[in-house]
Amino acid sequence: MTIAQPDSLNFECETGNYHTFCPISCVAWLYQKIEDSFFLVIGTKTCGYFLQNAMGVMIFAEPRYAMAELEEGDISAQLNDYEELKRLCDQIKRDRNPSVIVWIGTCTTEIIKMDLEGLAPRLEAEIGIPIVVARANGLDYAFTQGEDTVLAAMAARCPDKSPLAEAEKNERNAISKLLNFGRKKEDVATAEAEYVDHPPFVLFGSLPDPVVTQLTLELKKQGIKVSGWLPAKRYTELPVLEEGYYVSGVNPFLSRTATTLMRRRKCKLIGAPFPIGPDGTRAWIEKICSVFGIEPKGLDEREAQIWASMEDYLQLIRGKSVFFMGDNLLEISLARFLVRCGMTVPEIGIPYMDKRYQAAELALLEKTCHEMNVPLPTIVEKPDNYNQIQRIKQLTPDLVITGMAHANPLEARGINTKWSVEFTFAQIHGFTNARDILELVTRPLRRNNSLKDLGWEKLVKEEAKV
Amino acid sequence: MKLAYWMYAGPAHIGTLRVSSSFKNVHAIMHAPIGDDYFNVMRSMLERDRNFTPVTISSVDRNVLARGSQEKVVDNITRKDVEEHPDLIVLTPTCTSSILQEDLENFVERASIEAKADVMLADVNHYRVNELQAADITLRQIVQLYIEKARKKGDLPEGKTQKPSVNIIGISSLGFHNHHDCTELKKLMTDLGIEVNAVIPEGASVLELKNLPRAWFNLVPYRELGLMTGRYLEQEFGMPYIDITPMGVVETARCIRKIQQVINAQGGDVDYEDFINDQTLYVSQAAWFSRSIDCQNLTGKKAVVFGDSTHAAAMTKVLAREMGIHVVWAGTYCKYDADWFREQVSEYCDEIIVTEDHGQIGDAIARVEPSAIFGTQMERHVGKRLNIPCGVIAAPVHIQNFPIGYKPFLGYEGTNQVADLVYNSFTLGMEDHLLEIFGGHDTKEVITKGISADSDLGWNKEAQAELNKVPGFVRGKVKRNTEKFARDRGFSVITLEVMYAAKESVGA
Numbered sequence: 001m002t003i004a005q006p007d008s009l010n011f012e013c014e015t016g017n018y019h020t021f022c023p024i025s026c027v028a029w030l031y032q033k034i035e036d037s038f039f040l041v042i043g044t045k046t047c048g049y050f051l052q053n054a055m056g057v058m059i060f061a062e063p064r065y066a067m068a069e070l071e072e073g074d075i076s077a078q079l080n081d082y083e084e085l086k087r088l089c090d091q092i093k094r095d096r097n098p099s100v101i102v103w104i105g106t107c108t109t110e111i112i113k114m115d116l117e118g119l120a121p122r123l124e125a126e127i128g129i130p131i132v133v134a135r136a137n138g139l140d141y142a143f144t145q146g147e148d149t150v151l152a153a154m155a156a157r158c159p160d161k162s163p164l165a166e167a168e169k170n171e172r173n174a175i176s177k178l179l180n181f182g183r184k185k186e187d188v189a190t191a192e193a194e195y196v197d198h199p200p201f202v203l204f205g206s207l208p209d210p211v212v213t214q215l216t217l218e219l220k221k222q223g224i225k226v227s228g229w230l231p232a233k234r235y236t237e238l239p240v241l242e243e244g245y246y247v248s249g250v251n252p253f254l255s256r257t258a259t260t261l262m263r264r265r266k267c268k269l270i271g272a273p274f275p276i277g278p279d280g281t282r283a284w285i286e287k288i289c290s291v292f293g294i295e296p297k298g299l300d301e302r303e304a305q306i307w308a309s310m311e312d313y314l315q316l317i318r319g320k321s322v323f324f325m326g327d328n329l330l331e332i333s334l335a336r337f338l339v340r341c342g343m344t345v346p347e348i349g350i351p352y353m354d355k356r357y358q359a360a361e362l363a364l365l366e367k368t369c370h371e372m373n374v375p376l377p378t379i380v381e382k383p384d385n386y387n388q389i390q391r392i393k394q395l396t397p398d399l400v401i402t403g404m405a406h407a408n409p410l411e412a413r414g415i416n417t418k419w420s421v422e423f424t425f426a427q428i429h430g431f432t433n434a435r436d437i438l439e440l441v442t443r444p445l446r447r448n449n450s451l452k453d454l455g456w457e458k459l460v461k462e463e464a465k466v
Numbered sequence: 467m468k469l470a471y472w473m474y475a476g477p478a479h480i481g482t483l484r485v486s487s488s489f490k491n492v493h494a495i496m497h498a499p500i501g502d503d504y505f506n507v508m509r510s511m512l513e514r515d516r517n518f519t520p521v522t523i524s525s526v527d528r529n530v531l532a533r534g535s536q537e538k539v540v541d542n543i544t545r546k547d548v549e550e551h552p553d554l555i556v557l558t559p560t561c562t563s564s565i566l567q568e569d570l571e572n573f574v575e576r577a578s579i580e581a582k583a584d585v586m587l588a589d590v591n592h593y594r595v596n597e598l599q600a601a602d603i604t605l606r607q608i609v610q611l612y613i614e615k616a617r618k619k620g621d622l623p624e625g626k627t628q629k630p631s632v633n634i635i636g637i638s639s640l641g642f643h644n645h646h647d648c649t650e651l652k653k654l655m656t657d658l659g660i661e662v663n664a665v666i667p668e669g670a671s672v673l674e675l676k677n678l679p680r681a682w683f684n685l686v687p688y689r690e691l692g693l694m695t696g697r698y699l700e701q702e703f704g705m706p707y708i709d710i711t712p713m714g715v716v717e718t719a720r721c722i723r724k725i726q727q728v729i730n731a732q733g734g735d736v737d738y739e740d741f742i743n744d745q746t747l748y749v750s751q752a753a754w755f756s757r758s759i760d761c762q763n764l765t766g767k768k769a770v771v772f773g774d775s776t777h778a779a780a781m782t783k784v785l786a787r788e789m790g791i792h793v794v795w796a797g798t799y800c801k802y803d804a805d806w807f808r809e810q811v812s813e814y815c816d817e818i819i820v821t822e823d824h825g826q827i828g829d830a831i832a833r834v835e836p837s838a839i840f841g842t843q844m845e846r847h848v849g850k851r852l853n854i855p856c857g858v859i860a861a862p863v864h865i866q867n868f869p870i871g872y873k874p875f876l877g878y879e880g881t882n883q884v885a886d887l888v889y890n891s892f893t894l895g896m897e898d899h900l901l902e903i904f905g906g907h908d909t910k911e912v913i914t915k916g917i918s919a920d921s922d923l924g925w926n927k928e929a930q931a932e933l934n935k936v937p938g939f940v941r942g943k944v945k946r947n948t949e950k951f952a953r954d955r956g957f958s959v960i961t962l963e964v965m966y967a968a969k970e971s972v973g974a
Contacts, residue, residue, distance in 0.1 A: 044562055
């Protein structure tokens with residue numbers, strides 16, 4: 001495989017048969033993130049059974065998502081789509097009364113050309129609940145890109161500086177006045193003074209609430225005020241987006257959302273590496289600071305301190321190799337971080353590669369490889385899993401990060417694996433969580449070590465020789 | 467459109483793939499969009515399969531949508547033929563891609579010219595049948611393909627095996643405790659002096675399907691998978707099939723007596739009465755158990771049963787006939803099999819429910835407030851909410867249905883397992899009394915140890931709120947580690963910053 005050492009990244013597109021989750025899986029985390037939402041996946045039994053089984057998302061006590069299961073009558077257009085959806089949404093309104101209903105279009109609605117975007121405004125007006133339409137179908141997207149379709153659709157719903165938003169702002173101020181009640185006026189003033197004066201700045205990407213707090217605090221340390229997150233915890237708290245606002249993404253799979261924010265909302269995108277790993281987080285903060293003309297403070301020490309705290313894990317992986325089969329589009333960021341940790345990466349499979357949205361991340365990956373003096377990885381878009389397995393057999397990497405379907409068979413062939421979905425669901429962003437990434441990455445290696453200590457290999461053989 | 471939160475049976479292609487991937491050296495090609503191939507995940511994860519699941523997706527994307535698959539499906543079939551040398555390649559669409567109405571039959575014909583393997587299109591209507599029905603259809607289709615092929619070549623073996631023999635039909639990948647049931651059935655057949663001619667589809671080679679007619683009879687333990695094959699073989703070769711599920715001592719005895727009858731009708735001379743008696747009274751502990759003092763307290767307790775028709779019917783009979791438990795209602799989600807189910811259980815329960823709607827089942831459980839539920843994973847969760855114990859007796863399968871230890875539901879060992887399941891699901895004998903007398907196990911409030919008295923640590927509001935967001939099962943640890951960190955560093959108030967600093971330094 002390693003014939004020559006190219007000095008720039010090598011991109012390939014296999015357009016192969018690869019396995020990844022369907023993008024409707026984004027429902028699994030988005031309905032939890034947006035607490036007042038209801039997700040309606042309009043698809044077939046295949047879609048529903050996927051969510052129920054493969055994602056392990058069982059809908060019990062208080063379901064906030066459901067399937068609108070298309071039946072034969074829907075497919076053959078004997079039934080009226082509008083009436084059918086109205087019947088279901090009426091019921092959802094009665095049972096749950098959500099602040100927003102998100103319609104998740106699927107492959108089937110694409111194929112039968114169901115005009116969801118056309119139906120939604122009418123129904124929305126009729127039932128009085130906003131309906132956001134996202135086409136998270138497997139024909140066009142893979143796994144995490146489902147979130148991209150939802151956020152892109154929600155970006156259109158963020159308030160601009162309408163009179164309504166103004167009133168709401170005042171109201172919010174009233175609340176904050178109430179909250180500040182009893183505090184000295186100067187305190188409130190100093191709280192504001194902790195921030196540098198810069199244009200409003202909104203972050204996009206769905207992260208668990210603790211991580212949102214962490215990243216917001218991290219930027220606050222540099223005097224940067226995050227005026228909102230897309231998505232917010234509640235649909236009713238979507239951030240205001242005015243022309244000229246700055247935005248930046250925290251996830252590498254949000255290229256459509258980025259485009260929508262730039263083109264439709266006329267926001268300015270700060271293209272930075274993603275805040276994954278201490279190196280990425282630092283680069284992310286630095287880039288944002290540079291845009292706002294801020295001299296970042298204390299990042300050297302902060303990064304060094306995180307690296308030092310991970311030394312025990314780093315010792316386990318230095319010099320080892322990791323192969324990404326490609327699943328969740330976090331691959332480039334993770335590879336870049338792991339190269340910085342001292343690993344080598346022969347191949348990065350990825351379902352979809354947006355070289356523009358990921359430009360800063362790709363540049364950092366390249367730079368990191370040069371600085372660490374390791375070969376540049378081959379980036380394989382839409383990989384072919386069968387071919388990849390042949391390459392894995394040849395390369396025998398120390399670790400393969402793979403989708404769930406291939407983990408057990410690879411383990412059975414003596415290859416260490418880690419599920420890529422774990423990185424999708426674990427808290428991996430920012431300085432604070434860098435260790436958690438290594439916690440996952442090193443687990444198979446630590447598991448093997450401890451099994452060896454337990455005498456797994458000799459467990460039954462030694463006795464036999466006596 | 468139907469508002470659906472949960473499905474008891476999967477879509478049709480899952481059934482087809484369960485059958486195709488059960489066979490040895492059969493590969494399936496899915497004509498489907500990316501992500502529809504989650505069957506691979508289910509099989510690889512649930513069954514902890516050491517081999518790569520023999521299913522490859524030929525992905526339907528925008529190009530296919532715009533211009534048709536053209537060569538793609540054919541290429542993928544012929545490619546797999548070269549890569550894996552399978553005996554048979556099964557092509558299946560999913561609900562989604564079946565709407566495209568591509569001429570898959572034509573693709574199969576074209577591919578079979580080039581491929582060494584046989585190529586077959588799973589002939590299933592994805593909107594009319596579910597996983598179970600599709601599995602049944604696909605198995606019949608594959609068996610038929612190879613029987614007809616052999617017949618055409620004059621390759622069909624003549625006559626029966628010398629000793630009485632059986633084909634066990636319906637053991638498959640991702641079936642509910644299928645592997646353990648299969649082991650138990652094979653053991654039972656050995657005990658009865660019956661040779662196992664074939665087990666299909668699990669682990670069978672399609673090339674040996676032509677030998678199926680050599681067996682004296684077919685045993686179809688599960689109604690959901692295998693009945694069509696049994697009927698097909700009966701029609702073609704006059705082979706008798708037995709569809710009595712040997713679950714519980716009574717039904718196992720009935721099944722064995724039927725086997726005896728079938729064998730003797732073909733010139734055999736067997737008498738299994740002593741065997742049945744011996745097994746029932748001494749080997750199986752179930753019959754004794756239900757007469758023991760342990761089980762006395764179960765008498766008249768109320769239970770409800772829900773599952774696929776095989777397991778729900780069998781369980782209803784076991785509870786009512788063998789354990790003296792009052793089955794208030796019994797139900798199945800196999801709507802297509804409702805008549806059979808009604809006929810089987812009507813005399814053993816007060817009410818029969820046939821529905822695919824889990825909400826209706828949840829309500830029916832809440833209405834009856836039984837002492838125990840025997841159902842699927844869904845009913846187990848309903849039970850958790852209502853604080854009613856539930857024994858899981860039927861698919862949809864879950865990782866818990868692939869235990870490492872031996873847990874069959876069929877045969878005589880199965881009777882023990884089922885008895886254990888029943889007994890452990892109810893509140894146990896003496897415990898029942900104690901609970902009644904003293905009103906519960908933990909009546910005192912738990913007194914938690916506070917942190918040391920001289921500590922003047924406090925959590926500010928934001929940090930406290932953040933702490934509350936930490937999942938309950940680790941919250942205590944996070945709290946302790948953070949406080950330890952704060953004390954070491956001499957902080958008196960824990961703020962968000964302190965909390966995260968603690969996480970970074972000690973991994974709290």
